[in-house]
Amino acid sequence: xxxxxxxxxxxxxxxxxxxxxxxxxxxxxxxxxxxxxxxxxxxxxxxxxxxxxxxxxxxxxxxxxxxxxxxxxxxxxxxxxxxxxxxxxxxxxxxxxxxxxxxxxxxxxxxxxxxxxxxxxxxxxxxxxxxxxxxxxxxxxxxxxxxxxxxxxxxxxxxxxxxxxxxxxxxxxxxxxxxxxxxxxxxxxxxxxxxxxxxxxxxxxxxxxxxxxxxxxxxxxxxxxxxxxxxxxxxxxxxxxxxxxxxxxxxxxxxxxxxxxxxxxxxxxxxxxxxxxxxxxxxxxxxxxxxxxxxxxxxxxxxxxxxxxxxxxxxxxxxxxxxxxxxxxxxxxxxxxxxxxxxxxxxxxxxxxxxxxxxxxxxxxxxxxxxxxxxxxxxxxxxxxxxxxxxxxxxxxxxxxxxxxxxxxxxxxxxxxxxxxxxxxxxxxxxxxxxxxxxxxxxxxxxxxxxxxxxxxxxxxxxxxxxxxxxxxxxxxxxxxxxxxxxxxxxxxxxxxxxxxxxxxxxxxxxxxxxxxxxxxxxxxxxxxxxxxxxxxxxxxxxxxxxxxxxxxxxxxxxxxxxxxxxxxxxxxxxxxxxxxxxxxx
Amino acid sequence: xxxxxxxxxxxxxxxxxxxxxxxxxxxxxxxxxxxxxxxxxxxxxxxxxxxxxxxxxxxxxxxxxxxxxxxxxxxxxxxxxxxxxxxxxxxxxxxxxxxxxxxxxxxxxxxxxxxxxxxxxxxxxxxxxxxxxxxxxxxxxxxxxxxxxxxxxxxxxxxxxxxxxxxxxxxxxxxxxxxxxxxxxxxxxxxxxxxxxxxxxxxxxxxxxxxxxxxxxxxxxxxxxxxxxxxxxxxxxxxxxxxxxxxxxxxxxxxxxxxxxxxxxxxxxxxxxxxxxxxxxxxxxxxxxxxxx
Numbered sequence: 001x002x003x004x005x006x007x008x009x010x011x012x013x014x015x016x017x018x019x020x021x022x023x024x025x026x027x028x029x030x031x032x033x034x035x036x037x038x039x040x041x042x043x044x045x046x047x048x049x050x051x052x053x054x055x056x057x058x059x060x061x062x063x064x065x066x067x068x069x070x071x072x073x074x075x076x077x078x079x080x081x082x083x084x085x086x087x088x089x090x091x092x093x094x095x096x097x098x099x100x101x102x103x104x105x106x107x108x109x110x111x112x113x114x115x116x117x118x119x120x121x122x123x124x125x126x127x128x129x130x131x132x133x134x135x136x137x138x139x140x141x142x143x144x145x146x147x148x149x150x151x152x153x154x155x156x157x158x159x160x161x162x163x164x165x166x167x168x169x170x171x172x173x174x175x176x177x178x179x180x181x182x183x184x185x186x187x188x189x190x191x192x193x194x195x196x197x198x199x200x201x202x203x204x205x206x207x208x209x210x211x212x213x214x215x216x217x218x219x220x221x222x223x224x225x226x227x228x229x230x231x232x233x234x235x236x237x238x239x240x241x242x243x244x245x246x247x248x249x250x251x252x253x254x255x256x257x258x259x260x261x262x263x264x265x266x267x268x269x270x271x272x273x274x275x276x277x278x279x280x281x282x283x284x285x286x287x288x289x290x291x292x293x294x295x296x297x298x299x300x301x302x303x304x305x306x307x308x309x310x311x312x313x314x315x316x317x318x319x320x321x322x323x324x325x326x327x328x329x330x331x332x333x334x335x336x337x338x339x340x341x342x343x344x345x346x347x348x349x350x351x352x353x354x355x356x357x358x359x360x361x362x363x364x365x366x367x368x369x370x371x372x373x374x375x376x377x378x379x380x381x382x383x384x385x386x387x388x389x390x391x392x393x394x395x396x397x398x399x400x401x402x403x404x405x406x407x408x409x410x411x412x413x414x415x416x417x418x419x420x421x422x423x424x425x426x427x428x429x430x431x432x433x434x435x436x437x438x439x440x441x442x443x444x445x446x447x448x449x450x451x452x453x454x455x456x457x458x459x460x461x462x463x464x465x466x467x468x469x470x471x472x473x474x475x476x477x478x479x480x481x482x483x484x485x486x487x488x489x490x491x492x493x494x495x496x497x498x499x500x501x502x503x504x505x506x507x508x509x510x511x512x513x514x515x516x517x518x519x520x521x522x523x524x525x526x527x528x529x530x531x532x533x534x535x536x537x538x539x540x541x542x543x544x545x546x547x548x549x550x551x552x553x554x555x556x557x558x559x560x561x562x563x564x565x566x567x568x569x570x571x572x573x574x575x576x577x578x579x580x581x582x583x584x585x586x
Numbered sequence: 587x588x589x590x591x592x593x594x595x596x597x598x599x600x601x602x603x604x605x606x607x608x609x610x611x612x613x614x615x616x617x618x619x620x621x622x623x624x625x626x627x628x629x630x631x632x633x634x635x636x637x638x639x640x641x642x643x644x645x646x647x648x649x650x651x652x653x654x655x656x657x658x659x660x661x662x663x664x665x666x667x668x669x670x671x672x673x674x675x676x677x678x679x680x681x682x683x684x685x686x687x688x689x690x691x692x693x694x695x696x697x698x699x700x701x702x703x704x705x706x707x708x709x710x711x712x713x714x715x716x717x718x719x720x721x722x723x724x725x726x727x728x729x730x731x732x733x734x735x736x737x738x739x740x741x742x743x744x745x746x747x748x749x750x751x752x753x754x755x756x757x758x759x760x761x762x763x764x765x766x767x768x769x770x771x772x773x774x775x776x777x778x779x780x781x782x783x784x785x786x787x788x789x790x791x792x793x794x795x796x797x798x799x800x801x802x803x804x805x806x807x808x809x810x811x812x813x814x815x816x817x818x819x820x821x822x823x824x825x826x827x828x829x830x831x832x833x834x835x836x837x838x839x840x841x842x843x844x845x846x847x848x849x850x851x852x853x854x855x856x857x858x859x860x861x862x863x864x865x866x867x868x869x870x871x872x873x874x875x876x877x878x879x
């Protein structure tokens with residue numbers, strides 16, 4: 001069957017590949033502008049876009065890049081505006097990964113590193129502008145060429161167009177520099193290195209002599225900036241610290257865990273708020289009404305349009321009707337309980353009670369039966385994603401794949417998919433949940449950088465014990481049974497740093513996400529730790545979390561990880577935290 | 587099998603390291619020997635290194651021993667550079683025992699030897715069998731090899747060649763790290779050392795229907811270590827792509843990739859380090875594989 005299936009070419013609309021593998025058309029088709037971060041990209045501020053893999057950083061940058069916006073303008077039959085030139089600059093490249101600088105002393109290492117970085121930026125600018133038709137129409141190209149050759153002390157090939165000649169010159173330069181540092185000596189260096197102020201700034205100043213670009217602002221969008229070497233990061237921070245954002249600004253996409261330092265080359269530091277704005281791409285998903293919930297709906301809707309399905313996301317991924325019926329029945333039971341407890345209760349009090357205990361009641365009733373809940377429905381999928389778009393698309397991809405595969409088992413003619421049966425959803429969800437646990441148990445130390453076998457075992461024990469705790473709370477807790485996020489207290493504990501390091505590995509592995517929120521009782525910001533909700537179906541937990549978090553002591557978490565000790569449970573938390581309103585954003 | 591000139595090796599706790607050296611020293615003693623060892627495994631390799639020292643003393647064979655470090659690759663490169671430079675190997679025959687040599691070291695040693703004008707041969711001692719439970723774990727960050735990281739083209743897509751071994755997770759790690767536009771996986775043919783189940787079937791199942799991955803068969807034990815087949819796969823892509831190449835399969839495949847890099851110096855060699863190797867990595871010693879650069 002697999003052989004037959006491989007021969008069938010079909011389009012899976014839920015492709016969850018990295019965005020840099022998408023075509024321009026796919027980027028335009030799939031990107032949702034309303035709930036993403038375009039407004040930050042299109043500002044003149046320096047921005048750090050921070051989020052783990054799959055949160056949409058690359059997609060956001062690529063969508064806003066000039067070549068994609070050019071195609072968008074063509075589709076909409078309007079001219080492209082050139083007030084803002086968004087230049088996409090990938091940092092995960094073989095050039096960035098070159099490590100010969102490590103053989104050099106600090107100063108020459110920083111010079112060579114900046115040289116490669118600057119050439120990459122200049123090439124990206126030239127490449128981006130080369131895609132704008134008729135850009136040089138009103139320009140004095142001869143003068144432009146002469147000016148550029150003068151400021152960069154170079155010659156452009158006269159038989160090539162301006163931008164092609166510029167790109168070729170830059171390639172020639174980067175080739176010379178690489179050949180120099182590839183020489184088989186320990187101190188191989190390149191004498192003619194250029195800095196940002198000798199390369200990028202004069203280039204941009206020259207380009208602004210093109211009439212169409214006279215008022216343009218250049219947004220230099222660096223993707224995967226965590227791949228830059230330490231010297232390049234310091235150089236970038238120094239440029240950010242420059243803070244005259246008239247002509248250019250930086251939009252820097254980086255992961256949270258590997259987020260680069262904010263130190264500059266001179267030993268100073270760039271400051272959030274002052275030098276840049278930080279945008280956290282990881283959105284805690286709390287309800288269908290939250291921004292992420294709306295975004296998720298639109299993302300899937302767009303994908304369905306591509307396969308000619310006009311159904312809503314909810315209808316394409318219908319929940320098991322018995323599941324819905326039973327949840328509703330449990331909510332009704334909770335409502336009656338609430339009305340009994342609060343005879344004069346306000347509608348909010350009643351609805352809050354139902355929210356807290358309705359679903360928990362469902363899972364409490366299930367606890368006496370052996371089988372797991374029939375997890376299904378679009379709402380469940382969105383909760384399982386834990387606020388990460390790729391985590392939403394991945395199970396959808398495998399569900400669609402399974403339906404196609406099953407259809408072809410019955411007939412070799414391709415048939416239209418207009419729904420994912422709830423049984424398929426349940427099977428895929430449970431399978432992916434089980435695989436995730438298997439991966440934590442068997443695969444973490446084989447695939448996550450810096451994770452030893454011992455740490456992999458500790459992480460499995462930690463998450464296993466968290467699952468046990470959350471399950472016990474679900475079945476017995478008096479006030480917040482469905483809390484599946486936690487904060488950490490007792491940070492003076494002697495092994496707190498070791499625990500933090502373990503949690504950092506968990507974040508690298510994306511089995512744990514974090515976001516900050518305000519601590520109601522102290523007014524400070526505290527870190528919420530949210531285990532990847534895909535873990536919970538295998539353990540019979542409700543991935544539909546609650547607006548609450550459990551405060552856990554560092555010592556208990558450490559003991560759970562290292563000694564496999566159960567995390568203490570009590571039916572009431574020490575401090576009953578004031579619960580947020582149902583649809584409040586965190 | 588005969589060797590002359592110098593021998594260069596990296597000490598290991600594996601039996602085939604010592605047995606292999608004993609073979610040489612008895613059959614055709616080299617003129618001198620350079621033995622490197624990694625400080626992170628100094629204790630594990632001590633017994634074998636002591637034996638090598640004794641054998642060299644008995645045979646009146648000059649032996650120089652140098653320390654390298656997995657955690658300090660820059661210092662290790664400089665040690666290799668300095669020690670090979672002063673070893674006066676220009677024009678001389680040198681045999682590199684790649685059996686227990688990490689691939690990054692293989693590539694660096696071959697490169698530095700060719701730079702000083704040595705005439706390089708290599709030998710690889712197969713084991714009787716490998717541990718079937720695990721070989722290595724705790725993956726480190728993949729890295730390009732010093733001075734062998736090629737000449738990158740600005741704005742060109744990245745493509746990846748991996749010659750696979752038993753470690754599927756390591757292949758996934760490399761693909762996830764470099765995010766190539768296209769990956770070529772060369773899968774070793776044959777059923778030696780449970781290759782079918784541990785390598786072929788696993789990788790075909792994982793990547794067989796992945797449009798971003800092209801699979802091809804390769805034989806690291808063939809006369810050219812698979813060089814021609816690998817080059818055939820990639821040559822139409824070379825002009826407009828940045829190629830990164832990594833070897834996870836039989837060690838002779840590392841030689842093929844080295845030769846490919848030399849022919850196409852714009853390509854980059856990449857190493858995927860491991861934090862931990864199984865103390866029972868392999869057992870016994872099998873037939874040697876020898877070749878010339």
